[in-house]
Amino acid sequence: MIILKKSKIKKFFSFFKKIKIIIFIIAIIVACLFINSLTTKSNLEKKSDFVSEKLISISELATSRYDYSNVISVKNSLSFKDITIPFTEKSFVIKYNGYITAGLDFSAATFSIDKNILTITIPPCSILTHNVNEDEVFIFDEKNSIFNKLTMDDMLSEIVAEKSKTEERVIKDGFLDKVTVDTIDLLKNIFLNCGFDEVKVKIAAS
Numbered sequence: 001m002i003i004l005k006k007s008k009i010k011k012f013f014s015f016f017k018k019i020k021i022i023i024f025i026i027a028i029i030v031a032c033l034f035i036n037s038l039t040t041k042s043n044l045e046k047k048s049d050f051v052s053e054k055l056i057s058i059s060e061l062a063t064s065r066y067d068y069s070n071v072i073s074v075k076n077s078l079s080f081k082d083i084t085i086p087f088t089e090k091s092f093v094i095k096y097n098g099y100i101t102a103g104l105d106f107s108a109a110t111f112s113i114d115k116n117i118l119t120i121t122i123p124p125c126s127i128l129t130h131n132v133n134e135d136e137v138f139i140f141d142e143k144n145s146i147f148n149k150l151t152m153d154d155m156l157s158e159i160v161a162e163k164s165k166t167e168e169r170v171i172k173d174g175f176l177d178k179v180t181v182d183t184i185d186l187l188k189n190i191f192l193n194c195g196f197d198e199v200k201v202k203i204a205a206s
Contacts, residue, residue, distance in 0.1 A: 062103050092155065119200045120202070
């Protein structure tokens with residue numbers, strides 16, 4: 001028969017009690033971490049939905065418009081083997097107003113949230129629309145030839161060709177660069193005011 005002394009029995013139960021307390025504390029910590037992860041996940045989902053909705057609403061605000069006026073002077077004649085045929089000259093001058101809008105496709109934007117830091121990746125800005133105001137097209141100094149009639153197609157083709165030149169010029173002058181800078185500033189200002197600690201905006205490779 002084995003006889004345990006009271007002191008040893010007390011020590012055994014005391015040790016067992018400590019183990020139970022430690023296990024209980026660990027269980028509480030694990031439960032708290034689990035609940036916190038659920039809360040964090042829920043908050044992250046809410047923030048993600050919020051950012052997605054905001055990006056859609058910002059798309060119109062981030063569109064910039066460039067208004068311009070232009071004058072086209074056209075003069076040409078029929079020719080044969082680089083020889084101008086007499087009495088076939090036609091000419092006209094067109095004055096018109098147009099506008100170019102530029103921005104980016106926010107449906108292609110992506111973002112991530114890490115520790116309340118928002119990182120947004122946006123596509124490069126580009127020209128979205130280029131319109132000529134039909135009510136503001138004026139034609140002057142029309143000169144026709146019986147052998148070389150002036151047509152509406154002549155005028156439209158000149159305007160279309162000039163539109164491409166205008167786009168090249170405004171891009172060269174930094175219009176898209178300015179739109180990009182303005183868009184980045186707009187995104188940062190809006191989302192910093194929405195509670196994010198930091199907002200980073202990156203431009204995706206074209």
